[in-house]
Amino acid sequence: MLQGILTRLFGSRNQRLLKQVQQTVVRINGLESSLAALNDASLAAKTAGFRQRLAQGEALDALLPEAFAVCREASRRALGMRHFDVQMLGGIVLHQGKIAEMRTGEGKTLVATLPAYLNALGGQGVHVVTVNDYLAARDAEWMGRLYRFLGLSVGVVVSQQETAAKHAAYAADVTYGTNNEYGFDYLRDNMEYSAGDRRQRGLAYAIVDEVDSILIDEARTPLIISGQAEDQTELYMVLNQVPPLLARMPHEPRPQEPEPEGDYWVDHKSHQVHMSEQGHEHAEQILQRMKLLPEGASLYDPAHIALMHHLMAALRAHSLYMIDQHYVVQHREVIIVDEFTGRLMPGRRWSDGLHQAVEAKEGVPIQPENQTLASITFQNYFRMYRKLAGMTGTADTEAFEFQEIYGLETVVVPTHKPMVRDDRQDQVFRTVGEKYGAVLADIRDCHGRGQPILVGTTSIENSELLAGLLAKEKLPHQVLNAKQHAREAEIVAQAGRPGMITIATNMAGRGTDIVLGGNVDKQVSFLEADSSLGEGERQARITTLRNEWQSLHDKVITEGGLHIIGTERHESRRIDNQLRGRSGRQGDSGSSRFYLSMDDPLLKIFAGDRLKAIMDKLKLPEGEAIEAGMVSRSIESAQRKVEARNFDIRKQLLEYDDVANDQRRIIYKDRNEVLDGADVRERIDNLRHMVLETLFRDHVRLESIDEQWDLEALQSTLAGEWNLDAPLRQWASEQAEADDEALLARLQALGDARYRAKLDAAGHEAFAAFEKTVLLQAIDNHWRDHLATLDYLRQGIHLRGYAQKNPKQEYKREAFELFGRLQDRIRNDVVKLLMSVTVASPEQVQAARALQEQQQAGLQISLIHADAASAADADAATAGVAAGANAGAAAGAAAGAAAGAFGGFAPHEDPAAGPGHPAGMRSPPRSPQGAAPGSPSGASSSPSSGVQQPLRRYGEKVGRNDPCPCGSGRKYKVCHGKVG
Numbered sequence: 001m002l003q004g005i006l007t008r009l010f011g012s013r014n015q016r017l018l019k020q021v022q023q024t025v026v027r028i029n030g031l032e033s034s035l036a037a038l039n040d041a042s043l044a045a046k047t048a049g050f051r052q053r054l055a056q057g058e059a060l061d062a063l064l065p066e067a068f069a070v071c072r073e074a075s076r077r078a079l080g081m082r083h084f085d086v087q088m089l090g091g092i093v094l095h096q097g098k099i100a101e102m103r104t105g106e107g108k109t110l111v112a113t114l115p116a117y118l119n120a121l122g123g124q125g126v127h128v129v130t131v132n133d134y135l136a137a138r139d140a141e142w143m144g145r146l147y148r149f150l151g152l153s154v155g156v157v158v159s160q161q162e163t164a165a166k167h168a169a170y171a172a173d174v175t176y177g178t179n180n181e182y183g184f185d186y187l188r189d190n191m192e193y194s195a196g197d198r199r200q201r202g203l204a205y206a207i208v209d210e211v212d213s214i215l216i217d218e219a220r221t222p223l224i225i226s227g228q229a230e231d232q233t234e235l236y237m238v239l240n241q242v243p244p245l246l247a248r249m250p251h252e253p254r255p256q257e258p259e260p261e262g263d264y265w266v267d268h269k270s271h272q273v274h275m276s277e278q279g280h281e282h283a284e285q286i287l288q289r290m291k292l293l294p295e296g297a298s299l300y301d302p303a304h305i306a307l308m309h310h311l312m313a314a315l316r317a318h319s320l321y322m323i324d325q326h327y328v329v330q331h332r333e334v335i336i337v338d339e340f341t342g343r344l345m346p347g348r349r350w351s352d353g354l355h356q357a358v359e360a361k362e363g364v365p366i367q368p369e370n371q372t373l374a375s376i377t378f379q380n381y382f383r384m385y386r387k388l389a390g391m392t393g394t395a396d397t398e399a400f401e402f403q404e405i406y407g408l409e410t411v412v413v414p415t416h417k418p419m420v421r422d423d424r425q426d427q428v429f430r431t432v433g434e435k436y437g438a439v440l441a442d443i444r445d446c447h448g449r450g451q452p453i454l455v456g457t458t459s460i461e462n463s464e465l466l467a468g469l470l471a472k473e474k475l476p477h478q479v480l481n482a483k484q485h486a487r488e489a490e491i492v493a494q495a496g497r498p499g500m501i502t503i504a505t506n507m508a509g510r511g512t513d514i515v516l517g518g519n520v521d522k523q524v525s526f527l528e529a530d531s532s533l534g535e536g537e538r539q540a541r542i543t544t545l546r547n548e549w550q551s552l553h554d555k556v557i558t559e560g561g562l563h564i565i566g567t568e569r570h571e572s573r574r575i576d577n578q579l580r581g582r583s584g585r586q587g588d589s590g591s592s593r594f595y596l597s598m599d600d601p602l603l604k605i606f607a608g609d610r611l612k613a614i615m616d617k618l619k620l621p622e623g624e625a626i627e628a629g630m631v632s633r634s635i636e637s638a639q640r641k642v643e644a645r646n647f648d649i650r651k652q653l654l655e656y657d658d659v660a661n662d663q664r665r666i667i668y669k670d671r672n673e674v675l676d677g678a679d680v681r682e683r684i685d686n687l688r689h690m691v692l693e694t695l696f697r698d699h700v701r702l703e704s705i706d707e708q709w710d711l712e713a714l715q716s717t718l719a720g721e722w723n724l725d726a727p728l729r730q731w732a733s734e735q736a737e738a739d740d741e742a743l744l745a746r747l748q749a750l751g752d753a754r755y756r757a758k759l760d761a762a763g764h765e766a767f768a769a770f771e772k773t774v775l776l777q778a779i780d781n782h783w784r785d786h787l788a789t790l791d792y793l794r795q796g797i798h799l800r801g802y803a804q805k806n807p808k809q810e811y812k813r814e815a816f817e818l819f820g821r822l823q824d825r826i827r828n829d830v831v832k833l834l835m836s837v838t839v840a841s842p843e844q845v846q847a848a849r850a851l852q853e854q855q856q857a858g859l860q861i862s863l864i865h866a867d868a869a870s871a872a873d874a875d876a877a878t879a880g881v882a883a884g885a886n887a888g889a890a891a892g893a894a895a896g897a898a899a900g901a902f903g904g905f906a907p908h909e910d911p912a913a914g915p916g917h918p919a920g921m922r923s924p925p926r927s928p929q930g931a932a933p934g935s936p937s938g939a940s941s942s943p944s945s946g947v948q949q950p951l952r953r954y955g956e957k958v959g960r961n962d963p964c965p966c967g968s969g970r971k972y973k974v975c976h977g978k979v980g
């Protein structure tokens with residue numbers, strides 16, 4: 001009842017929208033004759049005229065009728081295709097930032113040229129999004145003739161492209177490319193170290209082809225760029241020898257007392273180790289003796305600043321992290337123990353080199369670091385475009401989701417010619433065997449008469465099963481399985497030849513249509529390009545070819561056009577419609593039928609009992625099917641149920657991803673400001689003031705009295721780790737009256753002066769570049785850690801449900817806190833490094849910068865997107881739903897939904913994870929395999945920048961009979977090297 005009302009409402013809205021748009025089409029048509037009279041040059045000159053009018057403030061909408069008319073006329077001349085009126089309708093819908101539902105074969109590739117042309121006039125670039133590289137190149141090539149005729153430039157972005165080519169492609173007026181490539185380029189751009197290396201120039205307008213496939217099917221898994229750091233096993237192992245050589249202070253420096261003897265102290269409260277000035281010098285001596293640090297060099301030298309970082313990690317590993325308390329060693333692996341629950345957390349790793357340092361301490365293999373460097377979902381990528389539009393043959397069933405998630409309205413555009421396909425009732429059999437028997441009979445019948453058949457399956461296994469059956473029957477057939485792009489286009493092109501049997505898994509997003517009688521365009525274009533033929537002969541051959549095709553085409557039409565056989569209902573009606581939609585294009589005849597069995601997963605789970613009851617009642621004999629509207633209706637309602645569930649799951653995912661997305665936008669905005677800014681000096685000065693004040697206030701609390709001031713520890717830390725000698729105690733004693741504000745001001749002044757001096761020595765310009773690099777690197781490193789932490793938090797958050805807390809709220813709250821800490825850490829790292837590094841000349845700074853950037857280049861990058869549209873993944877999705885249904889988890893139950901979502905749909909997530917844990921922890925690496933269990937994933941996994949560097953040897957191992965590096969003068973074996 002309600003459904004009926006909704007449909008009627010929706011239908012009438014669609015009618016209204018179409019009516020409005022129709023008026024514009026009438027205006028466009030009115031311009032046709034005058035444009036037809038123009039010569040090519042005058043027609044092309046219209047582009048410049050439009051651009052001028054735009055620049056003078058005319059609105060795009062006002063230009064639309066003329067621009068569309070010009071585009072149509074140019075298309076007629078350049079491509080030999082005149083946009084049909086319905087294509088004009090579609091073009092207007094796309095320009096309005098909506099989704100145009102247009103059937104397969106209606107010519108959507110051509111439709112996109114209209115809004116692309118119009119919107120490119122503004123000069124901000126239009127991105128046309130296709131599902132694979134092959135289609136991107138094909139469409140850019142094909143439609144490029146039209147754009148170029150009109151004086152626009154066209155580019156294609158594909159994977160594995162040289163950066164220069166990519167820059168050119170994005171600089172073009174209209175760019176074609178895949179969703180993956182656009183998304184990865186966006187992420188890559190936010191990992192660059194100089195502004196000029198970025199590829200994209202903003203996200204103005206995207207037209208997404210096969211929009212349901214891209215924004216719904218593929219939206220289940222994020223794009224991930226992951227990187228493996230250079231192997232530093234040896235460095236960790238050598239540095240592991242250092243902490244035992246350093247002396248721990250009996251206690252931390254205390255107010256008003258002389259500093260105790262020793263090199264470092266352990267602050268259990270903040271879980272930190274601090275090094276004193278003496279410790280710093282001592283460490284330098286030891287590292288020099290171990291040949292890790294050249295004679296006379298300092299840990300403050302830019303070349304060795306990373307060593308300091310590693311040394312601190314080793315110190316923390318030795319003095320703060322205890323076996324069987326903070327971690328256990330099992331099977332030669334260091335496994336973290338959750339400090340609150342005591343549970344083991346296999347696969348989790350501490351960040352910042354700490355885990356490796358602990359592994360070195362325990363003498364177990366040091367595992368390489370593999371980290372997510374950046375990731376984004378398609379939802380969040382495409383929502384960044386200022387205007388977004390999409391087209392597909394099947395959007396209507398998902399109209400609600402498009403509206404809800406993307407704010408995209410769907411408009412169903414009528415077909416150019418009336419649709420006459422005969423969609424027959426589903427036939428439901430008791431067993432799979434009976435079902436395939438009927439399928440084979442149908443195929444045999446069509447094939448015998450010379451009617452082409454397209455058989456759709458829901459999995460590659462079923463395709464193979466069917467292919468085996470056909471082979472046994474000696475029925476010739478072709479199989480279309482995984483996405484083979486270029487080859488697939490050829491298979492599809494021939495699928496309409498008389499009697500052809502084609503088996504395909506999942507026809508969604510395949511982008512090529514089936515021409516009855518086969519496709520001769522390719523052969524024609526061969527002939528056209530063949531220079532050995534005379535003009536007369538060429539034309540004659542082409543005519544023969546076309547005539548041959550015509551008779552094949554006619555034969556197929558007489559036999560009823562393309563017949564579609566579905567061997568199973570997909571859980572989404574949209575995918576079924578995709579399959580059906582291959583037949584009956586452009587008013588062709590055609591037919592379709594789905595064959596089902598009670599053993600099909602969808603029926604078993606959602607409609608089983610009811611159907612079984614009907615079957616039993618009817619006492620159906622073996623081999624007979626039921627075929628009734630009631631059955632179809634209950635199947636459709638089952639599909640609706642699954643669709644709604646899947647939508648809920650995607651929505652849940654998105655809601656979680658939104659949190660990371662907001663943070664990502666802040667970080668990327670910051671990062672781009674740093675990249676674009678000529679100078680980051682002011683920013684750095686502000687950071688330094690903030691960080692020094694925080695450090696100061698850690699030791700000198702607001703409103704405290706001077707006896708409580710912990711100036712000794714502060715002074716020692718500043719000297720040991722900040723390379724800043726601030727005689728705080730002396731300053732305090734010079735004060736007539738205790739005044740912490742004055743003390744802080746003096747410390748800030750000293751910091752400023754020291755920084756200025758450094759700038760003078762290093763050269764302002766060179767140092768500015770260095771500051772930029774340091775800042776970018778700190779942002780990147782900590783952002784990556786943060787990503788892992790968020791991930792981990794999300795995996796554990798559904799357990800909060802037990803504590804009567806809303807997991808999403810909890811997640812948001814904690815993510816917010818973590819983000820604050822992330823910003824603290826970035827600030828701290830940047831300021832500490834810039835303060836402590838000693839540089840004496842511009843050359844030294846340049847060397848330091850090069851070194852920093854080299855670290856970045858040392859990462860081995862891989863690109864991951866588990867291809868959710870692949871058939872096997874469709875299975876995984878079914879499994880996920882089945883599991884959820886069996887567990888009785890209603891869509892609303894957060895825990896179940898989360899488990900389903902993370903287990904079945906976002907495959908890198910681990911539903912069995914422990915509860916959340918504070919920062920500083922990292923999730924296990926996401927390998928391409930891990931990213932999509934049971935699916936041929938890694939859709940675009942390509943090694944790129946950065947070649948793995950060979951193992952380097954750090955320092956030298958200390959021999960048993962060598963002098964001990966601690967400086968005692970005794971042999972190592974009787975000093976610190978003593979066993980036991």
Ligand code: ADP
Nearest residue numbers: 081082083084103104105106107108109110513
């Ligand atoms: P869709 O993407 O909508 O399934 P395509 O863009 O692949 O359809 O186009 C299907 C076929 O229709 C192509 O062979 C194309 O050349 C043809 N076609 C599209 N528009 C026109 C037109 N206006 N006139 C003639 N042929 C057209």
Ligand code: MG
Nearest residue numbers: 108109511512
């Ligand atoms: Mg298409």
